Amino acid sequence: MMSVSQSRRFVAPLIVSAALLMETMDATVLATALPTIATTLHAPVLSLKLALTTYLVALAAFIPISGWMADRIGAKPLFMAAMAVFLVGSILCALQTDLAGLILARAVQGAGGAMMTPVGRLIVLHTTPKNELVRAMTYITLPALIGPALGPLLGSLITTAFGWRWIFLINVPVGALGLALAWRFMPNPPPSARERFDTAGFVLAGGGFAALLFGLSALGDHLVSSAYTLALVAFGLMGLIGYWAHARRLARPLLDLALLRIRTFSVGVVGGLLFRISGGGANFLLPLLFQLGFGFSIVLSGALSGVYALGSLITRSAAPHLIDRFGFRPVLVVGTILSGGAVASFALFQSYSSLLLPILLIAGASQAAVFTAANGISYADIDEPNMSAATSLASVAQQVAVTLGIAVSALVLQAGGDPSPQAPLAVAHFAPAFVAVSVLSTMALGFFACLSANDGEDLRHRREDHRRAHWYHGV
Structure with a gap:
């Protein structure tokens, strides 16, 4: 049985976990609700992609300065301010009546999200004893696993029952509770000396x-x-x-590009960037295919998107064991091939088929395996002094990849039919988009094949190595 002091130490990971859950569910919920929001705002559904990408753009822009700001003003005050900004952004999103306002509100949300989760993880890493770090990081990684799986169905149910604005307003009570707990229980690592802001x-x-x-x-x-x-x-x-x-x-520098000279880091970051294009594209295209192509209800669409995320959830917990057993290179190469084939096969569906469910599972599972292995190999040869800089650069690359996936898939989807943004979408228009993001993602094989059998060997089988904590991050 844990003492009171031990129990208090795990409040911080749970608070950060709640913040990460808000972030991960917010993205998957919004993708499912895009057709409904487009109808309410009288905007073309493809234009709603900007509501997704603007948030990611804000993350890419502000994540690099999160560490500097935490050292400058203190991690706890910055975490609480970031959560407050995220909540304000959520409220602003719910109040919007046009697309431009929603895009600006999502930028506010993204600015808060860019500081909230990275700084929260920093607090946990700096205040948790090493012998309890694995358990603390488990609490933090759980939302990254369950959020994408629960988000689509939960979001569709909320949208159906209460309206799409509540997918943003639901953040308010969760975030308010998190703020209260953070004020009362979260430790406050003191600000440290930091070089001049770049x-x-x-x-x-x-x-x-x-x-x-x-x-x-x-x-x-x-x-x-x-x-x-x-x-x-x-x-x-x-x-x-x-x-x-x-x-x-x-x-x-703010983003240390010299780290790309480290072969395993460049393979994980650049190869991972190319591969993640398919993840960003598929998460955007599938809800639209189900609702606008197949004519399914938003609830059924959310359930099917949840199956895709379920495959990811199942593999996420098993991926480190697969890497321990077979190595980074085989997992990356085989996973990329399976994922590319599964995403491309979505182009063959003109209506619902019993084959859709297993392919959704395969696509989600193979993508999760590659995400995990790419995250791991990225840090295999990074020493402790460069860990923070490597994390910032890798995080930015991940946001860029997902944004590119959405942008490319939407552009090809639009070009496959009537090029006017207002034109309705038909099921036949989706095939070129799925093929395009699949081809781009399989280009990552050129990087993953450069790995040797021994790359990352010292990271395998070492469950106490702090670098393994990165395997679960950055979906």
Whole structure:
């Protein structure tokens, strides 16, 4: 039986767990409700992709500065402020009556989310004794496992019973309780000395990612004209090139691109980026296929999307054991092939078939295995002083990948039918989109095949190694 002091130590992981659950469920719930929201806001359903990608763009822009801000003002105050911003963003999302307002509110949510979960994990890592760290990290990783599985069905039920605005308002009581518990029980690691803030790097990298990814997401005359979106893409590319030149002159840049010289890290991050395109695309396309293509209700769509996530949930717990048994390279290569085939096979369905359920399970399971292995191999050769910088760069790459998956799949989906954003979608329009994201994801094989049989060997079978905690993160 745990003492009172031991029990209090696990309050912080549970609070961070609740924050992560809000984040993970929010994304999956929103994807399921897109057709319903589009009808209410009188907006083209494909334009609602911007409500998804804007949140991810905000994450990519603000995650790199979360560690600096935690060291500057203190991790606990920043965590609570971030949770408050996330809740304000949730309320603003629920109040919107047009697409532009929803997109801006999602940006506010993303700014809070970018600080909330990374800083919460930092508090747990800094305040939990090493002999209790595995149990604490288990509490944190559970939401990443169950959120995507429960989110689609729960979101569809909430939308049906109370309306789509409640998928955002449900965050308010959960977040308010989390804030109260954090104020009362969460430890507060003191601020530490930190080098001067890289303002130029933040403007170049954050602005570059925001402009590039928002521009790519808006292609197809969604919200802004093609001329403006192309200008945003060009501006974003110039900003990122400028950041690359700027970072080369610094010893500790905001995003340390020199880490990509480490072969296993570059394989995990760049190969993982390509592979995650299919995950972002499939999570966006499947609810639309079920509701607009097959004509299913939102509840049935949520249940089927939950099957896809269930495959991921099942494999997530088994993936480290598969890696221990077979190694990183075989899991990455076989998982990529299975996932690519499963996602491409969605293009063959013109209506519901009994084959759909097993393919949904295979797609979710194989993607989870690759996500886990890519996360693990990324940190195999990263030493402790570079762990924080590596985590920031890998996290940004993951948000970029999911955004690209949504942007590419939506653009191909639109091009496969009437190119007008207002045109209705038919089931035949989905096939090219599924094939496109499948082809892009299988390009990751070129990176994963570069691994040797011994890469990551020192990380396998070592359950006490802190780097294994990263295996469950970054879906």
